[in-house]
Amino acid sequence: MSEAPAAPHTASAEPATGAGRLDLLLVPPRARAGWQVLPARVVAMCVVELQKLRHDRTELYTRAVQPALWLLIFGETFTRIKAIPTGGTPYIDFLAPGIIAQSAMFIAIFYGIMIIWERDAGILTKLLVTPTPRAALIAGKSFAAGVKALIQAVVVIVFAALLGVAMTWNPLRLLAVAVAVVLGSAFFSCLSMSIAGIVLTRDRLMGIGQAITMPLFFASNALYPVSVMPGWLQTVSKINPLSYQVDALRGLLLGTHAHLALDFTVLTAAAALGIAAAASLLGRLAR
């Protein structure tokens, strides 16, 4: 009787592994040097994002609807009625950088929901068991958000150009625009992932996401210059990274007066802070 269960053991190993060439699976890969880990993980996450986007472009199209409506309806209308003092530039030109920043932010805010979904699906758990420090994982995710937002920004820029917005085509400036979009998205995705680490469930996060995106948008210079805001709102706008992103985009794309050095400093610091905060809260999601 005690021998009986031994039979399935010996019988079970025959099938599978047809070729049996598994030599590479016997050698563990060499670890990268410490400083290379972060860029390598960022690249890995960005590649995944692009691969997903390549397989399913639906999101690309559906996400283009809202900025298009903002530019087309809100932009065109307010250009006509000239209600907002924009210092000479047509309102739709003034609005276009704001809409780029807004649509990038909306994409980035989605990442908290995504990381909770990945937690529930076991994907995050599995990534956390790889030799990837948490900060590198979060940095990877946030720059992946940046890559996605960048594609969105291209869509909006093309659309704005079709509507006759006069923007720069200087490649250096466009490169700086890309950096600003990525940094801003990195911050907002980390904000969202930090909140995910606090509230832990998708339902709560969806409510909070809805609750914070519009205020972040309205309490910034995306739709109107800071000067027309009431004093308290100006203060809020000053601590809102979206304002600095819009300021940079406006300066780079339209050539209006901007505080580029300050903008990029704030965006970089915000992104770094966001990554640190989200990474420290990631452990709560892993539990």
Next chain:
Amino acid sequence: MTSDDEGRPGRLPGAAGPGRAPFAHRAPAPDATAHRAPAPAPDAGSASAPDAVTCRGLRYAFGETRAVDGVDLSVRPGEVFGLLGPNGAGKTTAIRCITTLLSVPAGMVRVFGHDAAKERMAVRRLLGYVPQQLSADAGLTGRENVALFARVFDVPRRERAARVAQALAAVGLTDAAGRLANTYSGGMVRRLELAQALVSAPRLLMLDEPTIGLDPIARTSVWEHINAVRAATGMTVLVTTHYMDEADQYCDRVALMHHGRIRALGTPDELRAALSARRRAARTAAPPTAPGTPTPTPAPAASPASAVSPSAAPSRSSDAAPTLEDVFRDVAGSGLDEQSGDFRDVRSTRRTAHRVG
């Protein structure tokens, strides 16, 4: 902390032979290089070959609930070790402590001699982990899913494609590699996850309920691939399951876990033999323990139900042959059916079952 601190010489000898030595059920394996002596001798991974996994006094609590309540176990290199128990027994929590997902608050966990609390990155490089959920990314192809893990484990670009192809071939997914994972069946997703875990050449494969929600044919297929890969690579496998029949069939040794503690530990044969003996002893109204017989890796002294010492040879089957489930009922005592598994546990099980369809 990311330094690669193991050259891994002598990984294959002993355990990797095609002769499937690790499958042998008799405890003293002939190739003593890979298998330690069957005696308990729980020295904490000292000297020559450290255990694949060593837990000493492992405890973990979620608030008031003590999910893992003093677990001691040693997984020997090259064996398939099953951690058995109902939902909520603490299996997954124990696994998550060993994988460094949860920081070990009390007790010691070592993986091939590396402290899971202090050398997280070193431990992670030794691990291939397949969680309970079907965790492949549905928006990526099979190949992309595996390639992600090749990247994350620092496989250099020039050998990435070849390594990914081998991992997919090892689980029989070469033909489906270019398809999106959301077109895969449940069994295929499990095999894909196995490929994801294998691509980094782990020494310890950790599978949390690998066959949950799968139909019988897919279950067998998953196990066959696990066994074939193990036979070819000699890796250690630590698996949790609540399917006692699977554990009986595929595990070299099992630990029965209940309410956060290990209630019995040994080969399936030993455990069943012990139960037969106890039943016989109970019938003849003799004292349950008889001296002089070798104790096959008794459960740690901490657990109250450690009286698993077999008192006689397992041959004579006067009553129906006990199954592992019978053993489990016996050592777990009462309270088996009530409140097993917290809500999240059950929910995730249901979700997995739902996704498998």
